[in-house]
Amino acid sequence: MxxxxxxxxxxxxxxxxxxxxxxxxxxxxxxxxxxxxxxxxxxxxxxxxxxxxxxxxxxxxxxxxxxxxxxxxxxxxxxxxxxxxxxxxxxxxxxxxxxxxxxxxxxxxxxxxxxxxxxxxxxxxxxxxxxxxxxxxxxxxxxxxxxxxxxxxxxxxxxxxxxxxxxxxxxxxxxxxxxxxxxxxxxxxxxxxxxxxxxxxxxxxxxxxxxxxxxxDPAKRRRNSSEESLLQRAKIKYRSLRKKKWIDSESDILLSADDELLDNETVPITRAVIT
Known part of the structure; x- marks a missing residue:
């Protein structure tokens, strides 16, 4: 109790x-x-x-x-x-x-x-x-x-x-x-x-x-948004340029490799003709 x-x-x-x-x-x-x-x-x-x-x-x-x-x-x-x-x-x-x-x-x-x-x-x-x-x-x-x-x-x-x-x-x-x-x-x-x-x-x-x-300020908000859109477009342009440059460099490498291969194939053919 x-x-x-x-x-x-x-x-x-x-x-x-x-x-x-x-x-x-x-x-x-x-x-x-x-x-x-x-x-x-x-x-x-x-x-x-x-x-x-x-x-x-x-x-x-x-x-x-x-x-x-x-x-x-x-x-x-x-x-x-x-x-x-x-x-x-x-x-x-x-x-x-x-x-x-x-x-x-x-x-x-x-x-x-x-x-x-x-x-x-x-x-x-x-x-x-x-x-x-x-x-x-x-x-x-x-x-x-x-x-x-x-x-x-x-x-x-x-x-x-x-x-x-x-x-x-x-x-x-x-x-x-x-x-x-x-x-x-x-x-x-x-x-x-x-x-x-x-x-x-x-x-x-x-x-x-x-x-x-x-x-x-509404004008400031619009200005900031336009600046952000310009920055975004600049980034996209920069990426596209980098991608294009990379593709061009890859193409140059492939073309140079093809040229070397053609040169190597031309030498034996020339020798065979001379013989």
Whole structure:
């Protein structure tokens, strides 16, 4: 009876956060410290991305701010929603936060891509230049930036509603039970959930999303494609010339061999005539 009671209490403690982070772990002092540190590291990656751009095509700091601030607002809205939702589920909030975060970074990224491409299509076909992501006019207009920010945050709302509905499926309870079970220390688990895993995932997601959001000159894309086609044609021409040269050299070798054979056959015939 005692062993049964102890096993029940251990199981209950495990599901209530005894071995993992508690209900207020995400909103505690250590949790907020990790969140602020993560935000700083994530946007440092976007600064590094700007310096990785070719110098002739590098965005000005104003355009860079317009592009990246949309991600900042959207990421903050998603993050706060995940922190709040993690406390609404039963069990360890860290695991629920991590599941929401990973879904936002995978399925959510697909929804963002579709939404951005749809808005760019509408901007071209309907003439709604304000929602053409990455285009702010000349000189850059703050109204266009604000319209795109609101549209991007609206996409984040769609992402969060979709992921929340997807999280209602029953099998996530089984996923939650084993996803962080090897980590018994609550603070280590919180560091993995709030800093280590999100840092690498956010670095990739911010980099990819920034490529979606930044302006790409259609003339430059056509020029690059024409240059690529010219390069391809040059390569094909070079290969054909090499092949022709190789065939000619083979022909010369065969002709020289035939000449030698004819010369060798002519010598005995000449001797026979003389004799």
């Amino acid at each position: 005692n062993s049964t009671t102890n096993s029940f209490l251990k199981s209950n403690n495990a599901h209530s956060g005894g071995l993992h982070c508690t209900k207020d772990a995400l909103t505690g002092m250590f949790g907020w410290f990790l969140q602020v540190l993560l935000a700083g590291l994530a946007f440092t990656c976007l600064i590094a991305k700007r310096f990785c751009e070719p110098q002739k095509e590098r965005r000005s700091w104003l355009i860079w701010f317009y592009d990246t601030s949309k991600q900042g607002m959207g990421a903050m809205a998603i993050h706060l929603a995940n922190v709040w939702l993690a406390g609404q589920y039963t069990g360890d909030p860290c695991t629920w936060y991590l599941i929401n975060f990973l879904l936002d970074s995978s399925l959510g990224l697909l929804i963002i891509f579709i939404g951005i491409r749809l808005s760019q299509y509408l901007a071209r076909t309907k003439g709604w230049e304000a929602i053409n992501f990455g285009e702010y006019g000349k000189p850059p207009c703050a109204n266009a930036w604000m319209a795109q920010c609101c549209l991007y945050v609206g996409l984040m709302v769609i992402v969060k509603v979709s992921i929340t509905l997807f999280m209602q499926l029953d099998f996530w309870e089984n996923v939650k039970d084993f996803i962080l079970s090897p980590i018994p220390n609550p603070k280590v688990e919180l560091a993995f959930v709030m800093l280590i895993i999100p840092f690498f995932v956010n670095m990739l997601m911010f980099w990819v999303t920034d490529n979606f959001l930044m302006y790409k």
